[in-house]
Structures are given as C-alpha cells and as structure tokens.
Amino acid sequence: MVRGKTEMKRIENTTSRQVTFSKRRGGLLKKAFELSVLCDAEVALIIFSSKGKLYEFSNSSINKTIERYQRSVNEMGIGQKTTSQDNLQHLKEEANYMSEKIELLEASKRRLLGDSLESYTIDELQEVENQLEQSLSKIRATKTQLFKERIRQLKEEEKILAIENAKLREKWDEMQSTQKEIVEVETELFIGLPQPRTTR
Template sequence: MARGKVQMKRIENPVHRQVTFCKRRTGLLKKAKELSILCDAEIGILIYSAHGKLYELATNGTMQGLMDKYVKTTAGAGSSETTVDGKAKEKQEIDMLKNEIDFLEKGLRYMFGVGSGTMTLDEMNTLEKNLEVWIYHVRSAKMDIMFQEIQLLKNKEGILKAANKHLQDKMDEHFWGTSNFLPVNSSNQYYPLTVDSEIYQV
C-alpha cells in the first residue's frame, strides 16, 4: 500500500508528535553524517526539542570550533557597511555624552555660583529633573544600606540570644547534676542505730 503524503502542519497528538520528532531527528543526523563522509564536508546541527532539550552534531571537531569558524567567515561579509554604520553610531554616542557632560558641568557651576554662565528655563527644568532622579537613587541606596544593617543587627541579636540560652542550659545542667542534697530532720527526734528485738532479750 502506498504511503500517504504527510501534511505539513503541527501534529496535535503529543505522543505522535514526540515519536515523529525522534524518528526525523535520527534521520536528519544520519543524513548529515553520510553527507560529511561522502563529500568531506564540515556540518554542524543544533536541534532544540519542544521541551528545550538540546541535540547537536559536529561532524569534524567540536560545535564550538564550527561556530568560531562561522563567525570568522561571516565577519568579512558586509564589513564595509557595518563599519560605516558603527562609526556613525559611535560618533553620535560620543557627541551625546559630550553634550550631557557640558550640561552637567554648567549646572554645577550655576548651583555653586562659579563662573558667569546663565541657564535657560528649559535647561533649569532639565537640571531639576536630573536632580530629582539623583536624589531618588541616593535615597534608595541609603535605604538599602540601612535595611542591610538592620538585618545584620537582627542576625547578631538572634545569635547572642541562642548563645546565652545555650550557656544558661549548661549552667543549670552543671548545677543540678553536681548538687547532693541530704534530707533535713526538722524534728529533733533521735533515731537509734540499733533495733530492739525480743529475740535478743534474756
């Protein structure tokens, strides 16, 4: 009987889907090995299952070696375009940082009354927002440090309490274990050491 054509869509039955995955994965890896042997080709395959399990194949050497070779090979492709774009982005970032540094220096000079520079209303609004952000970060860092110190003191308190209880238990154990208390005769009655018996009477 001729084998029916498999429809290219997701298999809904999880059991059938797992069985198909195992069979086709094995076939794919087998074909890759055969191609590598027959054609002396370097082949690397990475497969992640639906559950996130990794299956890999490197016909010659290791997968890391193939990845390094791939990176070196593709590094030259489009290098001129990427270099121009990269330099433009770097220049833009440098200019942005320079403007930000100049603005911060100008704001500091204005706050401390150094120099004769003035600030526009927009610059002062921006500086005010930056100061609010800085104060928030400083307060947050301060609260984190205070919380850590409180937790450290609580831990030390717990350790000291446990050590104190341990020492107290040891003292109580030593005191009650070594003390010998004799019965006290509250009445002054005399108890003779000999017992009268009619057997010894003549």
C-alpha cells in the first residue's frame, strides 16, 4: 500500500490529531535515543503537547545539556568560535571529573575489601558493614534462585528419564514374553525303541 504525502497543516479532527501526536512523538523519541546510542551524541528532546503535558528525553542530565546549549548560543551571539583551547579546557574538566570518579570507586573498593579502615569512624564502619550485609543478602538470594532453577531442571530431567525408563522396561517385557513363547512351542518327542515295520 502506497502512502500519500501528508499535507503540512493542523489536523482539525481532535482524535486524529491526538493519535498522530502519539505516533509521531514515539517515533521522535525513538530516533533521539538511536542518535544518542549510535553516534555517541549528547541529545536532549523536550516536547509539550497541546494540553501542556511534558515529554522529554535525554541521554545525560537534561539540565547540563540545556546549560551547554545556552553557553554555545551565548558564544555564537558574541561572535566567538569554539577554539582548540576551549576544547582542551573541556577535555581537562572531563578528565578531572573522571579521575575523581575513579578515585571514589577505588576508595569504595578498598573500603569493601577491608583495607585502610583505621582512619574510619564507628559510624562509617557501621555503614560499610551494612553495605556488605546488603551485598551478601543479594548474593545469597541470587545463589538460592540459581539452586532452585537447577533443582527444577534436574526434576524435569528426572521425569524425562523416568518416562524413557518405563518405555525401555515395556520393550524388555515384550521381548521376554516373545522368547518364552518360542521356548514353549510344543514338540512331539518320542522316547523308546522304534516300532517294527509291518509288511503286507
């Protein structure tokens, strides 16, 4: 079926307009998501419906993206172009942010492994203990779930093997009964001296 070209004007029918809005909005949000994933782009999308309902998408903080947009607009308004130094400064900020994040993760890892705990207060140690207990609880729950799943699989295998065993036993019983019939075939057996032949 060939689609006709849609005329670009406001849809007068309220129901049709709402349906079109929902479909197009979904498509637009999907495209924004795909653009952010496939091209590693920073994407922010803000939509207000005719009734004032807000729909938004952002692959990072939407506020940060808006601030970045405003900075870019201000720079362009003054007539400044982004220079390599600006890019370098931005990269330095990103690198500092990443190093701080890595340091925090390393500290958290050391803390959970029990290293360098001498400088911690009782409250901080209690917090670490609580985190470890929560982690252990999650690990145990996952392990229990895996055990249950394995037991379920083994029970299913046991049922299948029991069915196969019953079939094999049936075949074996049939074979045994067939052999008995062969052995029990009646044979006319005569024991003694042969009878003399009579001549006429």
